[in-house]
Amino acid sequence: MTEEAAKDAGTGFQGLEGYPKLTLLKTKHKEGVKLVRSMSSLKSPWILHFDVGGCNGCPIEILAALTPRYDLERFGVLNKGNPKVADILLVTGTCNAKCLPVLVQLYRQMPEPKVVAAIGSCCCEKGVFDRCYNVRGPLYKVLPVDVYIPGCPPRPGTIIEGVVKALTLWQKKLEGTL
Numbered sequence: 130m131t132e133e134a135a136k137d138a139g140t141g142f143q144g145l146e147g148y149p150k151l152t153l154l155k156t157k158h159k160e161g162v163k164l165v166r167s168m169s170s171l172k173s174p175w176i177l178h179f180d181v182g183g184c185n186g187c188p189i190e191i192l193a194a195l196t197p198r199y200d201l202e203r204f205g206v207l208n209k210g211n212p213k214v215a216d217i218l219l220v221t222g223t224c225n226a227k228c229l230p231v232l233v234q235l236y237r238q239m240p241e242p243k244v245v246a247a248i249g250s251c252c253c254e255k256g257v258f259d260r261c262y263n264v265r266g267p268l269y270k271v272l273p274v275d276v277y278i279p280g281c282p283p284r285p286g287t288i289i290e291g292v293v294k295a296l297t298l299w300q301k302k303l304e305g306t307l
């Protein structure tokens with residue numbers, strides 16, 4: 130139903146003038162679809178976690194951050210195992226030679242815009258695994274890292290703070306302001 134028809138029909142529909150962003154819907158369908166997708170995605174960014182080696186301390190802390198006690202999901206995020214629907218990539222571990230090709234493949238499968246967060250000292254700067262024969266990290270040598278969350282392991286609160294920073298960056302990318 131058009132705006133005019135809606136007004137004539139007495140539905141009370143006042144048009145889209147009060148919603149500056151939504152007026153785009155009236156102009157170009159493609160842009161409108163893109164905008165609706167962006168606005169809905171802002172409320173439900175999904176994360177993908179991948180561990181590239183390490184001692185498994187950091188993944189446990191990520192799980193702790195997702196539990197109701199710390200409740201990372203209160204920011205609307207969901208931990209998904211599918212890169213094709215993920216917006217934020219959380220990486221933990223040493224970036225060893227065996228796991229890196231898989232990590233790069235997962236990164237490439239994620240849709241744009243996307244944000245990468247390096248979690249833990251061994252992901253951010255090799256940490257205790259420095260000089261190991263199979264370590265190819267730190268992560269920034271392999272992927273463009275947006276957020277660093279240091280610690281061995283970082284506490285759930287620190288992980289939440291980092292993920293919120295990643296969400297802010299991702300929203301800016303989504304809105305085209307970054």
Ligand code: SF4
Nearest residue numbers: 183184186249250251
């Ligand atoms: S940063 Fe520390 S806790 Fe985390 S995976 Fe590496 S060694 Fe384990």
